[in-house]
Amino acid sequence: MIHNKRPVTHNTNVKIVDAPEGHQGEGFMAMQLSKVVGMARKNSIWPLPFATSCCGIEFMATMGSTYDLARFGSERLAFTPRQCDLLMVMGTISKKMAPVLRQVYIQMAEPRWVIAVGACASSGGIFDTYSVLQGIDEVIPVDVYVPGCPPRPEAIIDGIMRIQELVETESVRRRSSDEYQQLLTSYGIK
Numbered sequence: 050m051i052h053n054k055r056p057v058t059h060n061t062n063v064k065i066v067d068a069p070e071g072h073q074g075e076g077f078m079a080m081q082l083s084k085v086v087g088m089a090r091k092n093s094i095w096p097l098p099f100a101t102s103c104c105g106i107e108f109m110a111t112m113g114s115t116y117d118l119a120r121f122g123s124e125r126l127a128f129t130p131r132q133c134d135l136l137m138v139m140g141t142i143s144k145k146m147a148p149v150l151r152q153v154y155i156q157m158a159e160p161r162w163v164i165a166v167g168a169c170a171s172s173g174g175i176f177d178t179y180s181v182l183q184g185i186d187e188v189i190p191v192d193v194y195v196p197g198c199p200p201r202p203e204a205i206i207d208g209i210m211r212i213q214e215l216v217e218t219e220s221v222r223r224r225s226s227d228e229y230q231q232l233l234t235s236y237g238i239k
């Protein structure tokens with residue numbers, strides 16, 4: 050049983066330090082910008098659910114009142130890639146659908162993160178056939194994999210919390226780094 054009272058997302062590594070001279074008193078505070086940005090992003094992740102089959106049903110349970118993803122600031126789902134920063138891929142992805150998934154990823158604004166929920170999205174699952182993509186990381190970069198067929202809502206929440214850790218600690222400059230650009234280039238994405 051999960052209780053709705055626990056403010057999971059209130060944990061933060063933001064520390065307020067002494068303000069510089071001339072900028073002290075009411076209305077002033079000093080802290081590291083990247084940590085504040087990380088905290089804000091971490092607690093306001095907007096998912097785009099790309100659900101094609103059974104794992105999507107588990108995600109619906111994750112959004113329901115018992116598990117309540119709203120506790121993590123992630124209750125605002127959207128199917129508009131430009132408004133979302135977390136692509137959640139849940140279900141079997143056929144090779145015909147792979148270009149559509151890739152297009153959705155490309156349309157998302159930076160910074161963006163990706164979770165592969167369940168065996169099918171992560172590796173093709175039991176569908177080792179000519180028509181099924183053997184893991185979405187063949188066409189887009191993935192940040193977190195959630196195992197299971199299907200994963201229970203607790204596992205999906207665990208995946209969201211892993212993403213929150215990445216989001217909170219990511220440098221604000223990572224997206225313009227050479228490493229990140231090379232990662233995108235390796236997928237043929239500019």
Ligand code: SF4
Nearest residue numbers: 103104168169198199
């Ligand atoms: S991993 Fe299992 S539950 Fe999830 S979409 Fe594939 S077959 Fe369905």
